[in-house]
Amino acid sequence: MRKKWLLLMTGLMVFLMLAACGSKSQDDVVKELKGKQGDLASYKVNAKMTLKMGTDSQVYNVEIWHKDPTFYRVNLKNTEKDQSQMILRNNQGVFVLTPALNKSFRFQSDWPQNSSQAYLYESLIKDIVADKEAKFSSTKDHYIFETKTRYQNNSMLPFQEIKLNKSDLSPAVVKVMDPDRNALVTVEFTKVQFKADFDKDDFDMKKNMTRAQLNLPAMANGGDQSFTVMYPTYELKETKLVGEKPVTIEDGKRVVLTYDGKKSFTLVQEKVTAKAASATPTNMEGDIVDLGVTIGALSDHSLSWSNDGVDYMIASKNLTRKEMIEVAKSVQGDAVK
Secondary structure, eight states: OHHHHHHHHHHHHHHHHHHHHHOOOOOHHHHHHHHHHOOOOEEEEEEEEEEETTTTEEEEEEEEEEEETEHHHHHHHTTTTTEEEEEEETTTTEEEEEEEEEEEEEOOOOOOOOOTOOOOOHHHHHHHOOOTTEEEESSSSSSEEEOOOOOOTTTOOOOOEEEETTTTOOEEEEEEEEETTEEEEEEEEEEEESSOOOOOOTHHHHHHHHHHHHTOOOOGGGGOOOOOOOOOOOOTTEOOOOOEEEEEEETTEEEEEEEEEOOEEEEEEEEEEEOOOOOSSSOOOSEEESSSSSEEEEEESSSEETTTEEEEEEEEESSSSHHHHHHHHHHHHOOOO
16 A cells, blocks of 8 residues: 555656746746847737727737848838838838828837837837736736737726747737726737748838738729818817818818817818829828827827828827827727817
8 A cells, every 4th residue: 555655656756857847937938038139130920900999999910020220121011002101221221101092101219119010029028028027827828918018108907918838938928908808999809920032122111012002902093072170079178179270272172170278279170182192201290109090190289190091190289199199099999079
C-alpha cells in the first residue's frame, strides 16, 4: 500500500512539474514580447475593426504593412460605403491619402510612436511593456493583458484588452475600452504574416494613390455635390448654434455653421468635385489624430478631416484640442441640431 501511495505521489509531482513548465508567467511573456519586438523586421496583417458609435457600429477592413524601421502602410476601408483612407510613412514623411477625393496630405510627425495604435503589433507590445500595473491572465489558446492606453487626447478610452495567440504571440483581438470597460473599438486580427516581403515601391505615395483609385467604384469620382448637413452632438456648456450659411462655390457646395458662447467655434462642411491630384501633397501643420471613422489633422486652433466624400473643418480660439476632437467625433453621429 505504501509503495502504491509513493508511486501515486511521484506521478502527481511529475504532472504538476510538467504543468508548471507549460504555463508561462506574465514576466515570461513580457520578456518574449521584448525579444519579438527586437526581431520584428516586417509583417503584413489583415484585421476587422469595429467602431461603436452610440447605438450604431461601423466596420472597417484594415490592411497593415510594416517594414523596419519606419515604413508603414495602413489601409482602412469602410465595408458598407466603399470608402478608403490610407496612412503611409516613408522617408519623405507621413502621408494621409483619401483616394476618392484625390487628396494627399503630408505631415512632419513621429506617428505612430506618439500614441497607442490598436492595429499595430509593435505598439501593442510597447503598451504591454510600459504598463507595470497591467493585468494578466491566460486561457487554453491565449495570453490576455489589460493595459492603460497612450492616447494623448482621449481620456474616453483609457484601457485596452490585448489577446495574444499562445502559439507565436501574434495579436488575436484588441478591445479599446471606456472608463466602464465597455469596448468602443474592437480589432479582430484575421491574418498575421511575419517576415513579409515587399516590392521597392510598396510604400511610395504616388503608386499607392494610383492603385487605390483603380479600386474605387465608378461613381466615387462623380459630380454630385449634394450632401446632408451634419451637426455635432457633443454638448458644450453655454454654446449654441447661431448661424447656418450655405455658400455657393465654383465646383461644389459649402455650409458654414457658427456656434457662439463660452466655447465658440465654426464648423465648415464642403463637398467638391474630385480634382486631378497635385504632384506635390499638401503640407499640413499639426498632428495626425484618430477620429475613429477617419483620420484628421489637428493644430492648436483647427481640426480638418474628410468623411463620406465631405470635407470638414473646425476652427476655434476657445476650444481645447481635446474638445475639438470630441466635437469632430460627434459630427459622425445623428444629424441633429
